[in-house]
Structures are given as structure tokens and as C-alpha cells.
Amino acid sequence: MTESTILRPSRRSLLKAAGGLAGAAALPMPFIRGARAAGQTQLAISLRSLTNPYHADFAKGGQNFAKSVGMPIEVLVTEGNSEKGIADVRALIAKSNGNIVLCIDPNDSPDARVIVEDITKAGGQVVTIWNKPADLHPWDFGNHYVAHILFDGVFYGKLMADTLFETMGGSGGIVGLGGIFSNVPAIERKAGMQQALDASGGKVKLLDFQVANWTAPEAFKITQAWMTRFGDQIKGIWAANDEMASGALEALRAEGLNGKIPVSGIDGTAVAVAAVKSGEMSGTVDWDPLWVGGMGLSIAYNTRIGKIDIEKEPHLHREFYGTGVPVTAKNIDKFLESKKNPAPIDFNDFWGRVQAQMRYI
């Protein structure tokens, strides 16, 4: 029977399979695009996936910076796989002989340590975004681990809750949608919401808090069940990101309640911004990923060429919260205008958007 030949592969088909696997393993390595002048710095940006607008713009920001200095850039995509992320960076380090400037949003916190150590050994420069272990600090690695940039989840979680309460009229019951439990931004943003609740002095009550894993379909189902459970007790919905906010908003729309019960989000997706414009969402926060990707590379690159003496910079400039742009009914028109005609980012204004030094919970 033919099945049995499948079960007992010949040596040739085994060799073929091995060859195919080796080819597949080689694929993720950045392709060498022609010969380059010796000694030219390799710029690179590493991120999780191009499937989401945030990371797509993050990559574009890096490319914009590369264009501004006329340097080659590689965009490395981890696809949520830490092994692949690390292997790609190592391949690029080897290819560039350590003459590398990297801005990376590590797939997971522990990855940052491996990559920082590799880059330091090779003599390159790296800036990390969002994720790093708490005990890994840029100042312990000379001028190789240049900086870590992220945004203050507590601050913006509270800000969006405050905006939501204001839209609700200052009192009533709310429900909250959180991200994955162990996730640092999820914990921080929720803590911010809690601060706003405490500050309301009991006028705003949290009816229930559920985890919707950052996704719209989950948020949709949970919001539906809430409508059964709490009915018109719900006066507002706080969500830890825009995806979940849009899921909640669509569940409200299915019952004709959109615009009547305000929803707040965070992240500044196009869908959320449009909902703020139409009055269905009370607010969101735009991180300006074009700035994050571009400035991450710029700080690292300018450290490499000696324009910034990073070891003399204060800790505030090495582990810092960037400044987000709150988008609410008050500034939505101005915000949309600024998106249509974006002001060019000044890649030499290194510390203009430093909000505060990073805290540890």
C-alpha cells in the first residue's frame, strides 16, 4: 500500500526534507542586499508583527529615520517567536561585524537581556522599547545599551478613566475590560483606572472587571453578558486598549446603545479615533509609533557616532516614559488635522518627549 511508503521514507527523501528544513531555517535571516561600503553602520528595527497598525507604523518610523541619514535598514519580525527574534538579531550582528544600531520591541522581557548582552559583546548600540527585565539597566552596559523607552500605563489608564467619568457626568457604574493578567501594561493601566475610581470618592462604582485578552471578539461577548447582568446600571465602559474598546462598542451598537454609553480605550488606533470623532468613544491615547521607532533609532545612532555622550546623561534619559497624545472630544479635530499633515519629527530633539523616569511596581 502507498501509505506504508510514507511511513518509511527513503534516505533520499529524508535528505530532501533535511535540505528543505535547512532552507527554511535560513529564510528568516536578513537577505544581503548587494555589496555595501565596508564599515557602513547597519540600522535595524525588530518588532513582533506587521499585522497590527502600531507595529507597522513603528517600522515606518524607523525607516523614516534611516532615510533621513541615508543608511540601510533591516526590519526584523519575530512573529511572536522569541527564538526567531534572537536568531535574526544574531545573524545581523554577525553580518555587520558588530557595526549595528538596533531599536527593538522585544517579544518578551527576558529576550532583552540576551540581545543587550550580544550587542554589547559585539560593540553595537541598542535601544529597547516596552519590555525588559526589571533588573536590566542601560547604565550597567556603558554606551552599548543606550536607553529603554516605554509609556506610563498608570498615568494614561487614569487619564482615560477620568475622561470617561467626565463624559458620564461624574457618577454611576462602570465596567472594566483588562488585558492579559501577567502583562505589565495591563497591570499598570488597570492600576491607573483604580486610582481614578478611588479619587472619585465612591461616586463612580466598578460593577465588574473582566479579562478580554486584548481582543475585540472577547470584549464583545463579555459586554453582551454585562448588559444582561447589569442592564442600565452601566454608565460607562473602560477598556485597557482600543481593540477591546471597539469590541465593547460593537456589542453596544447591536443593542442601539452606541453613543449612549461612552467607552474609553488606549493606543490610538484609527478605528478608535474615528469613534472619538463620532462621539461613541470618550477618548484614547495615541503613542505616535512613528516617533517611537524613529527616535529609538536616532538616540542609538547618535550615540554611536558620538553626538550623544550617553554615559554622561542622567538616568532620566536612559529609562524613560515617552509622552502620549490623549485624544478626546476636546481636541479630536486638531488631532485629525495633525494626522493629515504630520509635522516632521525632529530626530535631533532627543529628550523633547521625556515625560518621567521609569518606575518599578
Place this chain on the structure above:
Amino acid sequence: MTSGVGCRRRCATSEPTALNDAGSAVTTVAGAAGAPAPKVGYGRARGGRLTRLRPFVPVAVLLLLCIAITLIAPNFLSRGNFVRVGIAAAIPMVLACGMTFVILLGSIDLSTEGIVAVSAVALSLLVKNLVGSWDWGLWALPAPILLGAALGFVNGAVHVRLRIPSMIASLGIGFACIGIATVVLGGITVRVVDPQIRDIALHRVLGIPFSVWIALACILVAWLIQTYTRLGRWSYVLGGGEDIAKLSGVPVGRVRVGIYTLAGFFYGIGGILCVAQFGQSQALIAQGYLFSVITSVVVGGTALTGGEGGILNTVVGVLLVIVLGNGMILVGVPPYVQQGVQGLLIIVAVALSIDRARVRMVK
């Protein structure tokens, strides 16, 4: 694939067992053709009543669950909540219609999320949106369905022609589809503003959203295919014993490709419902559905080994999973306990519905 392993086992075991196996499988073929099949070897180990009741176990679990939830949260029985459960079940139900046939074959389809994403992206780009200029309105609806069926066909063809196990073939096709959606969109989210498309989820007929009616129609179509077409009957035969089916002249390869195409057809409809429901499309629009759909099919009583169960089981399975999710929030189960409860339910439902006397080996 199970067939290869099955062959090996049969060749290795002694004569009488081989005969017995062949005997029962051949009767399945006869039964499929419409003749009342004497149930050879069925329930031979233990008494009849339990065996006969077994298919109704998922229904009983569902009823018990509904009663338990109602006792704690009487709101559960409200009309509004029934409609909400219906809305929440619509998309997984349509996807599960496709998945049921694949699992009946004893295969698996991991490309669901990818095919739904490509269909949804295609539809969202063809109708009025905030990104492009196409505006086909309802005329765009066949596109995602045809695209879904075509991708399902490719899925089946890769699986059958290249002889790649369905798990790997469909996983690969699924990744490729997510990749296509990503490249087409470049990472953006397309917001759909065509009111006719949104009405598929929002407009209500007799107080029930149109999407729920579509899901009901899909159940009917799937049931008709399962009961009255050769494709449907053969899918049982293949699941029961593919090598015997082959020897009996069933065009095994064509049936497999046909079933995957059918699954893709349902995923295309699922893509339409996603766009209508969420008003947007992006590469990860269907994220999370794959797991809940496979869970629903299995919890409903369709065996992962193939040949047993069917679309009506799946209806019960989908409702079980959705009602459980709805109920846990109504009752106020803490979020971190919910996943544990879901896991337990899967094990309980499957453990109750499996006839352990008939399971010769567990892999």
C-alpha cells in the same frame, strides 16, 4: 494519518480481528447508502440503554448548565439574553459547520482563522470603507464566499495531492492566509462604513439579528449536506475507515478536497459575519475562534477520530461553550477561574459522551 497506522495494525494482528474490523466497516458503508444497518459490534461490551442515551449527554449537560445559571442569575432566561447568546454564537456556529465535516473525516483544519481573515479583508476592501474607494455594496458578498471556498480547495488539494497530514497542511495554509491579509493591508485596520453590510449583523427580523438567521440557514444547509448528499455520507465513511472506503470504490481524495472546499465556503460566510459584526477587518480579526470552534465540535460529541457525530451535535456544542461563557459572567465567576472551568467542562463533556468500550487505543 490514522489510515496508515490502521493498516499497519491490521496487517500485524491475527486474522479474526482483521475480519471483524472489515465486517463492521463494510456495514457502515452499506448504512451510508441508506439501508438500515445492523449494528455489528455496537454496544457489544455493555448494556444498550446507556449506549443509546450517550448521544444526548451534551444536550443534558447544556440543560443542566442553563438551569444552574438560572438559579443563580434569573436574568439568564430573559429574552434579551437569548438574543445576545444567539448573536455571540452566530460566528462560531457558521465556522463550526465547516469544521464538523473536517473532523468527521478524522482530520483537522487549523486554517480557519487565516481563511476567515482573507475573506473578511476582501469583503471590507470591496465595500464602502475609510481606506479605499470601492463601493460594491451587497454585490461584494459572493467574493468572500468564493475566496473562502477557493482557499479551502487549495487546503484540501495540498493535503491530498502532496500527501501532507491535514494538521500541517492546514496550519501552513492558515499562516499563508494571515500573511496575505497582512501584506494586503500593510498592518492597518479597515473600518467598514457601508450601512447595508453592517445591517447583516445589526438589522433585526422578528427581533432577531440577521446574522443569527444566517447561522440558522448554515446549520440547515450543513444538515442537508450531511444527510442527503454523497459528500456528506462519504465523510462518515472516510472517518469510520478510510482504507476500507477506498477498497469499496469511494473516491477518497475527491471527498477530502470537497470537504475542505465546503469548510472554506463556511469560513467565507464567517468572514462576512465578522465584518458585519465588528465593522472592521484586519489580519487578526478571527483570532481566538479556532480554539473555541474545535472545542465546540468536540464537546458536542463529534469524535476527533472521525466517523461519529454530526452537525446537530455541533449546534449543542457551540451553545454549550457560548452559554458557559455568558453564564460565568452573569454568575460572577472571577476571570482567572473562568478558563479553568472551561477546561473542566471540555473534559467532563467528552468523558461522558465517549463510549470507552469501543475505544481500542488512545493516542
